[in-house]
Amino acid sequence: MALPKQVDVLVVGSGNAGFAAALSAVQNGAESVLLIDKCPENWVGGNSFFTAGAYRIAHGGLQDILPIVNNVSPEQADKIDLAPYTEKDFQNDMDRVCMGRSDPELSKSLIQNSNATIKWLAANGIRFQLSFNRQAYEVDGRIKFWGGMCIKTEDGGKGLIQDYLAAIKKHNVQVSWSTGLTGLKKHSFNDGYEVEVSLNGVKRTLTAGAVILAAGGFESNPQMRSQFLGPGWDLAMVRGTPYNTGDVLGLAIQQLGAQAVGNWSGCHSVAWxxxxxxxxxxxxxxxxxxxxxxxxxxxxxxxxxxxxxxxxxxxxxxxxxxxxxxxxxxxxxxxxxxxxxxxxxxxxxxxxxxxxxxxxxxxxxxxxxxxxxxxxxxxxxxxxxxxxxxxxxxxxxxxxxxxxxxxxxxxxxxxxxxxxxxxxxxxxxxxxxxxxxxxxxxxxxxxxxxxxxxx
Structure with a gap:
């Protein structure tokens, strides 16, 4: 596609966060939204494509969940034990697992908006299911859910990204693949931004009223893994996209003066x-x-x-x-x-x-x-x-x-x-x-x- 010269909102990154931000921008009044990703189209989705699709949300139990899932028959529902997972339960788990280090305001926002956000996603065509295969065991004839993560997207990350693509097409969000963000400067005369990108290796510029950076971390960059996570992390295997190299993090810090906060030496690391x-x-x-x-x-x-x-x-x-x-x-x-x-x-x-x-x-x-x-x-x-x-x-x-x-x-x-x-x-x-x-x-x-x- 031909890049526009000007957009209301530019979103960088085609994962869960980027697609959700693009949809929200359109639904909240942005007339032109452009989403870019440096990956080719066949790598759409970032690391979100590789997720199992499980969501942790506060909820009121089975009756609160049933309206948004598509894989539960009335007969099954009668056999399911799914207790409420309250905002207090969510907060207690957050505090315990993170050892009290999570940002209080961000945690509060995440927890209090979790239920409404999932229902908003469902209303936008994201297909949810009860996670029988990952989060439940059948014990004494009852299907017992455990661990606070009872729902998932249909077909995991693949299904999530498929549904997002359909949703942004419906809302006329423009998408440009093989388009990496290379420069970002805030205008001195208004609230907009001057944006420089590389489209298939060719430098292009445009202006944006707002820019949302949702380009992921540095999981596929062995040098940054070793630098921030410590010795030996350059040898860890990469389960997701090879395009999460941390470029946008560096750009935001160096060109916009963004502050590097949080636990840079920590990560989500699993048995593989x-x-x-x-x-x-x-x-x-x-x-x-x-x-x-x-x-x-x-x-x-x-x-x-x-x-x-x-x-x-x-x-x-x-x-x-x-x-x-x-x-x-x-x-x-x-x-x-x-x-x-x-x-x-x-x-x-x-x-x-x-x-x-x-x-x-x-x-x-x-x-x-x-x-x-x-x-x-x-x-x-x-x-x-x-x-x-x-x-x-x-x-x-x-x-x-x-x-x-x-x-x-x-x-x-x-x-x-x-x-x-x-x-x-x-x-x-x-x-x-x-x-x-x-x-x-x-x-x-x-x-x-x-x-x-x-x-």
């Missing part, structure tokens, strides 16, 4: 399949390389040692932190281990055999031998770690034989103090993982292993 492409996400697999089944088993490093409490909390509150823990391990690798009783609870999107390399065995010794072929350095430590864990589980069962396992609740049990699930039912299953910048039981005997890296 060690066999995935290291420097860019896979748009077909999308979020399926995430490996978030560790609360159901054990997670051991290449020296055969555990390094986190896999069951310290529900997955929603730990998955974005444990990638950092994996990256700090030798070789930046870990093995996730389950037995036959818990491997069936793993999400098929993440752990089906077509997506991951599974290592299975009928004895712990056989499992250690197979893991040694995938990078395990200390087989005896691996075996001892699992056996010691199981002995702790057996002791707890003898002490409290009536404790029942329910994966949908915080039960006060963890893998460090009180335990009620062993890893010993054959076959045992292992998967190998690493850390990406975006395993608690075992008893009798066939195991799967997933190699996981930090991403």
């Amino acid at each position: 399949d060690a066999n995935a492409e290291p420097n860019t996400g896979d748009r077909e697999a999308s979020n399926e390389y995430t490996k978030s089944g560790y609360p159901l088993g054990l997670m051991l490093n290449v020296d055969g040692a555990r390094f986190v409490d896999e069951g310290v909390d529900l997955r929603n509150y730990t998955y974005a932190k444990f990638g950092r823990a994996i990256l700090q391990q030798p070789e930046h690798l870990a093995f996730q281990v389950w037995d036959s009783r818990t491997s069936g609870w793993l999400r098929s999107e993440e752990y089906r055999e077509e997506r991951v390399e599974r290592i299975t065995a009928n004895t712990l010794e056989e499992l250690a031998d197979k893991c040694a072929e995938r990078g395990l350095r200390n087989k005896s430590a691996f075996i001892d770690t699992v056996r010691e864990y199981n002995e702790a589980v057996y002791a707890h069962r003898r002490e409290k034989p009536n404790v029942k396992w329910d994966p949908a609740i915080r039960d006060g049990l963890s893998t460090q103090l009180i335990l009620n699930c062993s890893v010993d039912a054959c076959p045992l299953v292992v998967q190998c993982q690493t850390s990406m910048l975006r395993e608690r039981w075992w008893e009798a005997c066939s195991t799967q292993i997933t190699l996981v890296e930090a991403a």
